[in-house]
Amino acid sequence: xxxxxxxxxxxxxxxxxxxxxxxxxxxxxxxxxxxxxxxxxxxxxxxxxxxxxxxxxxxxxxxxxxxxxxxxxxxxxxxxxxxxxxxxxxxxxxxxxxxxxxxxxxxxxxxxxxxxxxxxxxxxxxxxxxxxxxxxxxxxxxxxxxxxxxxxxxxxxxxxxxxxxxxxxxxxxxxxxxxxxxxxxxxxxxxxxxxxxxxxxxxxxxxxxxxxxxxxxxxxxxxxxxxxxxxxxxxxxxxxxxxxxxxxxxxxxxxxxxxxxxxxxxxxxxxxxxxxxxxxxxxxxxxxxxxxxxxxxxxxxxxxxxxxxxxxxxxxxxxxxxxxxxx
Amino acid sequence: xxxxxxxxxxxxxxxxxxxxxxxxxxxxxxxxxxxxxxxxxxxxxxxxxxxxxxxxxxxxxxxxxxxxxxxxxxxxxxxxxxxxxxxxxxxxxxxxxxxxxxxxxxxxxxxxxxxxxxxxxxxxxxxxxxxxxxxxxxxxxxxxxxxxxxxxxxxxxxxxxxxxxxxxxxxxxxxxxxxxxxxxxxxxxxxxxxxxxxxxxxxxxxxxxxxxxxxxxxxxxxxxxxxxxxxxxxxxxxxxxxxxxxxxxxxxxxxxxxxxxxxxxxxxxxxxxxxxxxxxxxxxxxxxxxxxxxxxxxxxxxxx
Numbered sequence: 001x002x003x004x005x006x007x008x009x010x011x012x013x014x015x016x017x018x019x020x021x022x023x024x025x026x027x028x029x030x031x032x033x034x035x036x037x038x039x040x041x042x043x044x045x046x047x048x049x050x051x052x053x054x055x056x057x058x059x060x061x062x063x064x065x066x067x068x069x070x071x072x073x074x075x076x077x078x079x080x081x082x083x084x085x086x087x088x089x090x091x092x093x094x095x096x097x098x099x100x101x102x103x104x105x106x107x108x109x110x111x112x113x114x115x116x117x118x119x120x121x122x123x124x125x126x127x128x129x130x131x132x133x134x135x136x137x138x139x140x141x142x143x144x145x146x147x148x149x150x151x152x153x154x155x156x157x158x159x160x161x162x163x164x165x166x167x168x169x170x171x172x173x174x175x176x177x178x179x180x181x182x183x184x185x186x187x188x189x190x191x192x193x194x195x196x197x198x199x200x201x202x203x204x205x206x207x208x209x210x211x212x213x214x215x216x217x218x219x220x221x222x223x224x225x226x227x228x229x230x231x232x233x234x235x236x237x238x239x240x241x242x243x244x245x246x247x248x249x250x251x252x253x254x255x256x257x258x259x260x261x262x263x264x265x266x267x268x269x270x271x272x273x274x275x276x277x278x279x280x281x282x283x284x285x286x287x288x289x290x291x292x293x294x295x296x297x298x299x300x301x302x303x304x305x306x307x308x309x310x311x312x313x314x315x316x317x318x319x320x321x322x323x324x325x326x327x
Numbered sequence: 328x329x330x331x332x333x334x335x336x337x338x339x340x341x342x343x344x345x346x347x348x349x350x351x352x353x354x355x356x357x358x359x360x361x362x363x364x365x366x367x368x369x370x371x372x373x374x375x376x377x378x379x380x381x382x383x384x385x386x387x388x389x390x391x392x393x394x395x396x397x398x399x400x401x402x403x404x405x406x407x408x409x410x411x412x413x414x415x416x417x418x419x420x421x422x423x424x425x426x427x428x429x430x431x432x433x434x435x436x437x438x439x440x441x442x443x444x445x446x447x448x449x450x451x452x453x454x455x456x457x458x459x460x461x462x463x464x465x466x467x468x469x470x471x472x473x474x475x476x477x478x479x480x481x482x483x484x485x486x487x488x489x490x491x492x493x494x495x496x497x498x499x500x501x502x503x504x505x506x507x508x509x510x511x512x513x514x515x516x517x518x519x520x521x522x523x524x525x526x527x528x529x530x531x532x533x534x535x536x537x538x539x540x541x542x543x544x545x546x547x548x549x550x551x552x553x554x555x556x557x558x559x560x561x562x563x564x565x566x567x568x569x570x571x572x573x574x575x576x577x578x579x580x581x582x583x584x585x586x587x588x589x590x591x592x593x594x595x596x597x598x599x600x601x602x603x604x605x606x607x608x609x610x611x612x613x614x615x616x617x618x619x620x621x622x623x624x625x626x627x628x629x630x631x
Contacts, residue, residue, distance in 0.1 A: 060418055119616065123623040126362065129418060130558040131619050134612040137551065141612075145605015147598055254551060258426050265423045298434035304427030308420050309412055 018179055022172045035243075036287060038175050040280045041182040042239045047263040047275030048189060049232025054261070055270030056193060057225045058205030059121070062129045062257050063136030066116070067109040067230040069252030071237025073143060074105040076155035076247035083158065098161035098168070098177075098242065105238035106231045112139075113230020117223045133254060140252040154248025161242050168242075178239055182276075185235065190272055192228065201225050233260075266307060329463040334584045335577060340469045342576025343476025347531035348549060349556040349568040350483055351524020357563020358500045359517055361410055362418055364425035366528055366553065367546025368432035369405075373398035373529025374541045375436055378447040381536075387450035390533055398529020399522050406521040411514070433543050444540035472534050479527065480569050487565055496520060500563045552579075555615045561625025571626065575611050582607035 018037070025033040046068050053059045078101050081087060081094025088094060095101060116135045123131055144152045160168045167173055192198050200221050203211050208218050241247045250256065259282065267278025285303065289296030352366050377394025381387050409428065413421045449468050456464040487493035495516055499506045507513045532545075539545065556575055560567025587603030594602070618626060 054419070060422075062422070119620055123619050126356070126418065126562060127558060127619055127623055127625075129362070129422075130554055131616060133551070134555065134615045134619075138609045138612045138616075141605045141608035144608070145602050147601045151601060255547075258422070261419070262423055262426065265419060269419065295434050295438055297430040298438075301427040301430030301434065304430070305409065305424055308416075308424040308427065309409070 015183070022175060034171055034175050036283065038171075038178050038243055039240075040276070040283050041175075041178045042236050042243060043260070043263060043279035043283060044276035045182055045185050045239070046233045046236035047260050047267070047279050048186070048272075049229045049236065050260050051264045051267075051269065051271075051275045052189065052193070052201075052232065053225050053229040054264055055274075056198065056205065057201045057222060059222060059226065060129050061120075061132040061226075061229075062254070062261070063116070063132035063134070064229070064233050064260055065252050065254065065256035066136035066139045067113055067233035068237040068240070068256065068260070069139065069143065069247070069249070070109045070112055071105040071234035071239075072241035072247035072251045073149070073155070073237075074108050074234070075101045075161065075238045075241040076157055077149055078104065079157045079161070080149065080155060096159070096161050098163045101161050101242075102181075102235065102238045105234045109234025109237070110227050110231040113227045113234075114223070117226035117230070121219060121222050121226065133257070136252060136254060136257060140249055140254070143249045143252060150248070152249055154246055154250070157241060157245040157247065160245055174243060178243070181235070181239065185232065186272070186276075189232070193272060197221070197224070262304060266304075329460065332460070332463055333465060334580055336465055336469065336473070337584075338577030338580035339573060340473050340476075340576070341580055342573040343473050344531050344535060345549070345553055345556050345576055346476055346569055346572035347479060347527045347534075348553040349560070349572050350479070350565055351527045352553055353557045353560065353563055353565060353568045354496070354500075354520050355524050356557055358496060358503075358520060359410075359414060360503075361413060362421045362425065363410065364422060364550065365405060365428035365432065366524070367548075367550030368429055369398050369402055369525045369546075370528040370532040370535075370549060371436065371541075371543070371546035372401050372432065372532070374532030374536050374545065375440060375445065377529070377533030378445045378536045378541045379440070381447045382445065387447065390447065390536075391530075394529045394533035395526055398532065399526040402525020402528075403518060403522045405525075406518050410521065411517075414517075429547065432546075437543050442543065444542035445536075446540065447536045449537045468537060475530070475534065479530075483565055492516075492519070552611060555611050559615050559618045559626055561628035564625070564627045567625055567627030575614070578614060579607070579611050582610045 021037050022034055025031055046064070049067075050061065050064045053061055077088065078094045079096055081092075082096045083094070085094075116132065120128055120131045120135065143149070149155050160174060162168055163177065166177070168177070200211065200216055203216075204218055204221060211221075212218050237247075237251060240251070263278035263282045264275050265278065266281050267276065268274030285300060286296065289299045293299070348366065348370060352363065355361055355363050355366070373394040376397030377390035380393035381390030384390075405428065409424055410421075413424055453468040453471050456466050457470065459465050485493075487496060495506060495511055499511075499513065499516060503513065506516075532541075535541075535545075552575070556568055556571045559575065560569070560571030583604070586607045587600045590599035590603045593599075622628075
């Protein structure tokens with residue numbers, strides 16, 4: 001998992017490329033590149049959060065879109081109450097300040113993850129996959145039925161949240177804000193993964209019995225990991241709602257959970273930057289295929305099948321193998 | 328009262344449809360340990376193949392063998408080409424590969440048949456209603472579905488409990504390695520079970536045709552519900568799948584029928600309808616969560 005950090009030159013050049021990206025987009029006239037990159041960063045955060053429980057902790061959650069959607073809806077609902085001027089539940093004032101909405105989204109999705117995790121982690125294996133899916137579906141149908149917040153049409157956020165001193169109506173600014181948050185997120189995730197806590201999580205995946213035998217409360221550690229992961233997805237959802245200026249039940253749909261899983265697996269399970277690479281590959285593929293042919297899903301499906309059946313460990317491993325063969 | 332009985336019958340009919348799908352899924356799940364998201368696609372393939380043949384030939388009855396054959400062939404093909412390579416992999420790879428299959432099948436069907444839903448008319452023999460009790464009229468077609476479902480249930484019971492193949496299936500679900508060690512061709516058995524599951528899914532898809540629209544995406548809708556059935560009933564248990572299907576069918580239909588009415592007494596009409604629809608869609612997932620928390624392995628698996 002430290003391979004990407006053992007090659008600091010690569011990491012630094014990627015960061016420089018990401019910082020220079022808006023200039024490249026301007027210079028080449030390919031302005032769609034920036035919104036593409038913003039989406040990659042946001043999905044990268046969500047996929048990396050999922051990877052923390054899935055890849056490091058070995059807990060296959062099929063319901064992480066729930067936290068993604070909750071993050072989005074926190075931003076949307078707070079904005080709606082702000083624009084209507086009436087407080088939520090009678091006492092929580094709405095807001096359009098990014099510095100409040102994003103932490104709020106993280107806290108709320110963390111709390112939801114605590115509840116869902118506390119219940120789901122009592123099961124394991126296939127049952128865990130299904131119960132996380134069940135909770136996500138419950139929330140999906142809850143938001144579909146909430147007519148006050150748009151029902152299945154979703155919630156339009158007329159303007160992106162404000163950040164003091166910055167013009168958030170500018171796409172480039174939004175991109176840099178997302179980039180900064182993504183960088184911060186990955187630094188924190190890197191610290192967590194390499195901490196004692198992170199090692200316990202990996203140990204739990206390898207053998208829960210062994211961890212229990214050396215006196216660690218497995219359930220509590222797993223729950224903590226699940227909550228952290230949910231908070232990360234909430235952050236991504238809040239950013240996505242700001243970027244799209246839209247929150248809809250689609251964010252919680254089970255296919256979204258599937259897509260997040262696909263990104264994780266494409267990039268390489270249990271690697272720090274794998275999910276970000278996976279998100280990039282997935283979104284670029286989706287966009288490219290969609291621009292070539294209406295039947296892009298066919299191509300995507302075939303590629304997925306190929307990746308699973310013939311590469312072990314996603315695109316990173318494929319690259320390493322091709323590279324190794326050439327060298 | 329007649330309305331209540333009618334809703335109960337609707338619930339049983341929905342439950343029986345779920346059972347046809349869940350029986351295959353639970354066998355594949357329980358015996359091979361494969362999470363097959365593409366099971367819903369097979370249901371869709373059965374529906375499209377059967378409906379198309381029925382529309383081309385003008386005979387509903389010719390649609391049945393077409394649906395069964397298309398579903399079974401595609402099931403065996405999926406097993407042979409994809410799923411066979413996934414037995415030794417973890418659940419994650421299985422989910423991803425079969426997710427890819429869903430995309431492939433949905434798009435192929437869209438290319439072949441377009442986005443417009445297909446419709447098939449009911450055969451004259453099954454059209455119309457019959458008076459079950461004084462004042463209780465019920466469509467014959469839905470009764471026929473219930474009958475077919477119950478027949479399949481009995482057939483599966485006999486197959487699993489009274490035949491040699493069933494014995495191997497049961498043995499395989501308890502201890503795969505031991506069965507292989509005893510010299511049974513477990514690969515052939517897997518292909519057979521997969522084909523049988525696909526056949527039942529195709530049957531369900533074709534029978535759903537005249538009631539629901541035959542369209543792309545119909546498989547995913549029912550697939551998730553079917554997973555709920557399988558998990559509630561206990562992975563690998565046909566008996567569990569049968570009872571869980573019926574419970575779920577009745578609970579789901581009941582909630583949809585009565586919840587909006589109950590809510591309307593405390594709320595305004597349209598909002599009550601929306602919230603009622605939402606909560607009744609949540610009902611089955613809530614049921615599953617409760618069941619899993621009390622009996623983590625499902626209702627019909629002994630906790631050991």
